[in-house]
Amino acid sequence: xxxxxxxxxxxxxxxxxxxxxxxxxxxxxxxxxxxxxxxxxxxxxxxxxxxxxxxxxxxxxxxxxxxxxxxxxxxxxxxxxxxxxxxxxxxxxxxxxxxxxxxxxxxxxxxxxxxxxxxxxxxxxxxxxxxxxxxxxxxxxxxxxxxxxxxxxxxxxxxxxxxxxxxxxxxxxxxxxxxxxxxxxxxxxxxxxxxxxxxxxxxxxxxxxxxxx
Numbered sequence: 001x002x003x004x005x006x007x008x009x010x011x012x013x014x015x016x017x018x019x020x021x022x023x024x025x026x027x028x029x030x031x032x033x034x035x036x037x038x039x040x041x042x043x044x045x046x047x048x049x050x051x052x053x054x055x056x057x058x059x060x061x062x063x064x065x066x067x068x069x070x071x072x073x074x075x076x077x078x079x080x081x082x083x084x085x086x087x088x089x090x091x092x093x094x095x096x097x098x099x100x101x102x103x104x105x106x107x108x109x110x111x112x113x114x115x116x117x118x119x120x121x122x123x124x125x126x127x128x129x130x131x132x133x134x135x136x137x138x139x140x141x142x143x144x145x146x147x148x149x150x151x152x153x154x155x156x157x158x159x160x161x162x163x164x165x166x167x168x169x170x171x172x173x174x175x176x177x178x179x180x181x182x183x184x185x186x187x188x189x190x191x192x193x194x195x196x197x198x199x200x201x202x203x204x205x206x207x208x209x210x211x212x213x
Contacts (some may be wrong), residue, residue, distance in 0.1 A: 049072035053122070054079070054123070057089075077104070117146045119145055128177065
C-alpha cells in the first residue's frame with residue numbers, strides 16, 4: 001500500500017473526527033499502528049478487575065478490548081464524538097457490549113455525561129492532540145475521575161522529541177496540540193491532578209502522562 005494512498009485515506013477520513021468509509025479504514029489502521037504505544041502505556045495502570053474504566057476518544061476500540069481482558073467484575077465505557085468511531089468501536093467490542101461489560105457512546109470530552117467521581121481508571125490514546133480547550137477539558141476529566149483514580153494521556157509524539165519530517169508536517173497540517181513534557185505536567189496540575197509522572201520511552205517519541213485525583 002503506497003504512502004500516498006494512506007495519506008489520502010487519512011485526509012478523507014479526518015483524524016480529528018473520523019468520518020465515512022475512509023474514516024473506517026483509518027480507524028482499522030490505527031488499531032494496529034497504535035498497538036505498541038498503547039501496550040507500553042497500559043503497563044502504568046494497575047487493575048484488580050473490579051474497576052470502572054473510561055476510554056476518551058476510543059477510536060477503533062482496540063484499547064477498550066485490551067483493557068476488557070483485565071476487567072472481571074468492573075465495567076468499561078468508551079466515548080467518542082465521532083459517530084463512525086462509536087460504530088467501529090462497538091463492532092470491535094460486540095461481545096463485551098452484549099455481555100453488559102461495556103458501553104460505548106457518542107459524547108465529547110467537553111461535556112462528559114457522567115456523575116462526579118465515576119471512574120477508577122481513565123485513559124485517552126492519541127486524541128489529546130485534538131481537544132479544543134485542553135486546560136478546561138482536563139478539568140472535566142478530573143471531575144469524573146474517582147478519588148485516588150488514575151488518568152493516562154498517551155501519545156506517540158510530544159513537543160521537544162526528535163520527530164520525522166512527516167510528523168512535523170502533520171502537526172502543522174492538522175494543527176495538533178503537542179505539548180512538551182513540562183507543559184503536560186503544568187496542564188494536569190492546573191486542572192487539579194496530583195502525583196503527576198511523565199513517562200517517555202528511550203528510542204521513541206512516545207509519552208504517557210500519568211496523574212491521580
